[in-house]
Amino acid sequence: MRKYLHINLDDQSIDTEEMNGAACIRVGRHFIAKTLLEKGVATVDPLSPANALIFSAGPLAGTNFSNANRISVGCKSPLTGGIKEANAGGTFGFALGQLEISGLTLMGASADWVIIRITKDGAISFDDATPFMGMGNIETAALLFEKYGDKISMGLCGPVGEYQGLIAGISFPDPEGRPVRIAARGGVGAVMGSKKVKAIVVDMNKMPTFHDRKKVMGGVREYGKLLRADPAIEAFGMYGTAMVSDLTNQLGGLPTRNFSDGRLVDATEETLKLGGSYIRELTLERGGQTTHACMPGCLIQCSNVYVDDKGEEMVSPMEYETLGLMGSNCGLKDPDDVARANHVANDLGVDTIEVGAMIGVLMEAGQAEFGDAGFMLAVLDDIRKGTERGRILAQGAARVGEHYNVARVPVIKKQGISAYDPRAIEVTGISMMLTAQGADHTAGNIPGHKSATMTTEELTEASLDIQIDCAAADSLGLCLFGRSVTNVNQGLIVDAVNSAHGTNFEVSFMRDLGREALQMEWEFNRQAGFTEADDELPSFFYDEALQPTGKVARHHSGQVNQHLRKLLDGDKAAPA
Numbered sequence: 001m002r003k004y005l006h007i008n009l010d011d012q013s014i015d016t017e018e019m020n021g022a023a024c025i026r027v028g029r030h031f032i033a034k035t036l037l038e039k040g041v042a043t044v045d046p047l048s049p050a051n052a053l054i055f056s057a058g059p060l061a062g063t064n065f066s067n068a069n070r071i072s073v074g075c076k077s078p079l080t081g082g083i084k085e086a087n088a089g090g091t092f093g094f095a096l097g098q099l100e101i102s103g104l105t106l107m108g109a110s111a112d113w114v115i116i117r118i119t120k121d122g123a124i125s126f127d128d129a130t131p132f133m134g135m136g137n138i139e140t141a142a143l144l145f146e147k148y149g150d151k152i153s154m155g156l157c158g159p160v161g162e163y164q165g166l167i168a169g170i171s172f173p174d175p176e177g178r179p180v181r182i183a184a185r186g187g188v189g190a191v192m193g194s195k196k197v198k199a200i201v202v203d204m205n206k207m208p209t210f211h212d213r214k215k216v217m218g219g220v221r222e223y224g225k226l227l228r229a230d231p232a233i234e235a236f237g238m239y240g241t242a243m244v245s246d247l248t249n250q251l252g253g254l255p256t257r258n259f260s261d262g263r264l265v266d267a268t269e270e271t272l273k274l275g276g277s278y279i280r281e282l283t284l285e286r287g288g289q290t291t292h293a294c295m296p297g298c299l300i301q302c303s304n305v306y307v308d309d310k311g312e313e314m315v316s317p318m319e320y321e322t323l324g325l326m327g328s329n330c331g332l333k334d335p336d337d338v339a340r341a342n343h344v345a346n347d348l349g350v351d352t353i354e355v356g357a358m359i360g361v362l363m364e365a366g367q368a369e370f371g372d373a374g375f376m377l378a379v380l381d382d383i384r385k386g387t388e389r390g391r392i393l394a395q396g397a398a399r400v401g402e403h404y405n406v407a408r409v410p411v412i413k414k415q416g417i418s419a420y421d422p423r424a425i426e427v428t429g430i431s432m433m434l435t436a437q438g439a440d441h442t443a444g445n446i447p448g449h450k451s452a453t454m455t456t457e458e459l460t461e462a463s464l465d466i467q468i469d470c471a472a473a474d475s476l477g478l479c480l481f482g483r484s485v486t487n488v489n490q491g492l493i494v495d496a497v498n499s500a501h502g503t504n505f506e507v508s509f510m511r512d513l514g515r516e517a518l519q520m521e522w523e524f525n526r527q528a529g530f531t532e533a534d535d536e537l538p539s540f541f542y543d544e545a546l547q548p549t550g551k552v553a554r555h556h557s558g559q560v561n562q563h564l565r566k567l568l569d570g571d572k573a574a575p576a
Contacts, residue, residue, distance in 0.1 A: 002102040002208075007116065009195055010049065010108035012126050019102050024501045025059045027102060029085040029474035030513055032056060032074030033520035035105065036083060042527035046078035046187075047164055047194040049109040055096070055155065055200070058477015059497045062097020062208040064297030065220045066227055067479035067486070069094040071172065076528070077186035077460025079166045079354075079396055080413045080438040083231045083524040085474060086188050086432025087442070089303075090172030090181030093477055095153035098205040110196040117148070120203040129198035134159055136347035136384070139173045140199065141179040148201055154179070155200040161189030163386050167358070168193065171349040174294055174303070178316055178420040181294055184351035185440060186415065187396075213350075219496035220236070223485070227299045228490075228561035232484040236302040237291050239250040241320035241481075243276030244419075246449055248324070252549040253424030255329040255417070257370045259410045262421050262546045264328040273335055279306070282335070287311040294371035300481055306339050314339040315346065321441060324419025325356025330356070330363060331370025341373065344380045350394075353441070355380075355413045356414030357397035372407035408540045412439035415532070422537055423546040423553050426451040430560055432462040433535045434520035442480060444470050460563040472514030519568075 002024045006015040026034075032054050036042070053075045060068035066518040071093035077084035077085040096103065099120060113129035130138050137158045144154055153172065156179055161168035168189025189200075210216045227233050235243060248254040249272050252262035265272050272278060283290050288307035294317065303317040318339055326345070327338040345352050359376055362368065368375035382390035392403055398418045401409030410417040415438030422429025431444030444467035451459055469487050473480050476497065486493060491507040498505055525534075535557035544551045 001269065002100050004102045005104035005118075007104055007106050008108050009106055009110040009197070011538070012110075013039065021501050021503050024102055025476070025497050025503060025505075026057045026513065027475065028058055028072040028087070029074070029471055029515040030520075031103070031475070032072060032085050033083060033517050036074065036076065037524055039521055041076050042524050044076065046076040046081070046191060049107070049195070049411045051076050051191055051194070051307065053106040053188070053191050054103065055092075055094040056103035057096040057101070059500055060097070060216070061093045061477050062095075062100070063216065063220065065216075065496065066224055066297050066299040067482040068477050069097065069295040069297060070477045070479055071096070071183065072474060072477070073170055073183040073188050075188055075191045076151040076436070077188070078164070078190050079187035080415050081367055082438065082528050082530055083411060083436050083521050084186030085187060085437065086169065086183035086185045087474055088170075088172050088181045088183040089298070089479065090174055091153040091296060092155050092172040092202070094296045095202045095204045097208055099202060100208045101202075106195055106197060109194060113196045115144075115198055115199050116200045118200070118202040120205040126306060131168055131576075132198055133162065137179040137349045138347050141173060141177065144199060144201055145177060149443055151204045153202055153204060156349060157189055157192040157198050158347075159386070160348050160350050160383060160394055161193035162198075163391065164190040164193045165350070165383065165391065166190050166396045166399070167350045167354045167383075167394050168353050169349055171346075174316070175296055179349075180316060182346070182349060182351070183464070185353065186438065189349055196504075203479055210500045212499040215499035216496055218497065219492060223489070223492060223496070226485045226489060227482065230485050233482070236300050236481055239276030239280050240290070240302045240304045240317070241276075242274070242279045242304075242318060242323055244320040244447060245323050245328075246272060246277060248420060248425065251424055251447070252546065252551070253421040253447070255324055255410070255419050255421055257331050258329060258364045258408060259417070259421055260408075260544075264333065265546055273333055274327045274338065275543075279304070279318065279335055283307065288313070292316065298479070300479070302481055306335070308336065312461070315343040318342060321419050322352040322356070325416070326359070326376070327355045327356075329356050329360045329419070330376060332373060334373075337373040339369055340374045341380065344384075348384055350383070351417050353388060354396050354416045357410055358400050361397050361401045361406050361409055362404070364408055365405075365406045380400045382497060409538060412537065413534055415439050420445070420447055421546060423541055423551040424549055425449075426555065427459050427462050427466070429537070429553070430459055430555055431434050431467055433537060433555070433557060433560060434460075434463060434564060435467065436518075436525040436530075442470060442474070443467055456559050459555070460560050461567060464564060467518060467529045468511055468514040470514070471517040472510045475513050476510070476518050535561060
C-alpha cells in the first residue's frame with residue numbers, strides 16, 4: 001500500500017488517498033497523462049490555478065533497485081501548450097518511496113509563497129518561504145538542509161520559476177545534496193512558480209514495505225548483475241552521456257551554430273573537446289570524477305563531477321544535451337566554457353536544452369558571435385536578475401525567435417529541439433515530431449539507427465517502437481539509460497513490480513503501459529487544439545542541406561502521422 005496526496009493550495013487542505021496493487025504500478029508518465037485528462041486541464045491556461053502539477057514516483061522507489069528512483073513531474077506545459085512529463089534523477093523519488101508516498105498533486109495556488117514540508121511521521125505543513133525568495137538553488141538547498149536536517153530531499157522552484165520564466169525546471173538534489181538533477185523541460189518550474197510553492201521538502205526514512213520483500217531484493221540483485229555484465233552500460237559508466245557527442249559529431253548530426261552544421265570539428269584532424277573521450281581523460285588528469293550516480297542505488301553511474309585545472313569542482317553533471325545545445329550549438333569548443341555556463345544554469349534551475357537553443361537563436365539574430373562564452377554568461381545574468389530583457393529571454397527559443405524576427409528557430413511545438421539534428425539522426429527526429437511532449441530527447445531516441453536506406457514508414461515504425469519502450473520506462477520510474485538491459489529483460493521488471501505490490505501482470509504489461517501512455521498524451525494534445533501540422537519540422541530543415549553529409553529532412557508530418565495511424569489501427573488498448 002502507498003499513499004497519494006491531493007493538495008489544494010487555495011485553502012491548504014489535503015486529501016490522502018490509499019493506493020494498492022496496480023494503482024501503485026501505473027504511475028509516472030502514465031499516471032500523469034491519465035490524471036490530466038480526467039481533470040480536464042487540456043483547455044485551461046497552464047499558468048492558472050486550474051492547472052495540475054503532479055509529482056509521481058515509481059513502484060520500486062525507495063529501494064536500491066538500480067535506475068528505479070526517478071521522479072516524474074507533469075502538467076499542461078506553458079511552453080508548448082500541450083502535455084508535459086519531465087523526469088529527473090536525484091533523491092526526491094527515493095524519499096517519497098521511503099515514506100510510502102506514490103506521489104502528490106498540487107491544485108490551485110497559494111496566497112503567499114510557501115514551503116510544503118512532509119515528515120516521516122505523516123505531518124504536512126506549509127512553511128513561510130519568504131527568506132528564500134530570489135535565491136539561487138545552490139544557496140536555497142544549503143539553507144534548507146541546515147533548517148530541516150540532512151536526511152531530507154527537496155524539489156525546488158528556482159528564481160526563474162518564481163517569475164514564471166518558461167525555461168524553468170524543478171530541481172532535486174543528487175545523493176551528495178547538489179540541487180542539480182532537474183525535471184527541466186516544458187516550463188514545469190514556471191507552473192510551480194505560478195502556484196507560489198518555493199520548495200517541497202520531504203524526509204527520508206527506510207526501505208518501504210512490499211508484498212514479497214525477498215523476491216523484490218532478488219530482482220534487485222539479478223538486475224544489478226545484468227547491468228554489470230552489459231557492454232553498453234560499461235561504456236556509460238566510463239564516458240558518461242558525453243560519449244554521445246563523439247557519435248553525433250561522427251554522424252554529422254551534432255547541432256552546431258544554431259543547427260547550421262552537423263559537425264563541430266573533423267575528428268580526424270582536430271580533437272573534439274566536447275566528447276566523452278576527451279572529457280574523461282581531462283577529468284582523470286585534473287582529479288575529478290568520471291563516474292557518479294545521480295540517484296541512490298544506480299549502478300550505471302553515467303554522471304560526472306567536472307573540475308578545473310586546480311582540481312576544484314566546476315559543475316556536476318556535464319551531460320551530452322548541455323554539451324550539444326549550450327556547447328556546439330552556441331559555437332563553444334572548450335568544455336570549461338560549457339561548464340561555467342552549465343553551473344549558472346543549474347543554480348537557476350533552467351533547461352539547458354531550451355537555454356542553448358535560445359542563445360543560438362540570439363546569436364543567429366546578430367546579438368553576438370558564435371563562440372562568445374562571455375555573452376552567454378551575460379544572458380544568464382540578465383535572466384537571473386529578471387530584467388526586462390531577461391524576462392523575454394526566459395520565455396524560450398520560439399518566443400525569442402519571434403521577438404527578434406529570426407527565421408531559423410529549431411523548435412517543434414515551441415520547444416527547443418534536443419541535441420540530434422533530425423536531418424542526420426532520423427528516427428529520433430521522427431520521435432520528436434510525433435511525441436505529444438514537444439521536441440524531447442527522452443521520447444524515443446535511437447541516435448545510432450542506420451536510416452539512410454529506410455523509408456519513412458520503416459522509420460516511423462522504429463520510432464513508435466522506441467517511443468513505447470521509453471513511455472513504459474517513464475511510467476515505472478526507470479532511467480532510460482538502462483534500456484540495453486531493461487528492454488530485453490522486461491519479464492524481470494514485471495516480476496519485480498508484481499512482487500512489490502502483489503499483482504500478477506504478464507510480461508506484455510510493460511509495452512501495454514507505454515502504449516496507453518502515448519495514446520492518452522495524444523488525446524490530451526488533441527483536446528488542447530493540436531493538429532498534425534504542429535508535428536512538422538521548421539522549414540529550414542527541409543530547405544538547407546546539412547554539412548558535411550548534405551542531407552535535408554525528408555519526413556513530413558502528414559506522412560509520418562498517416563503511417564502512425566496505420567500502425568495503431570485496430571489497437572483497442574483502452575486507457576487504464
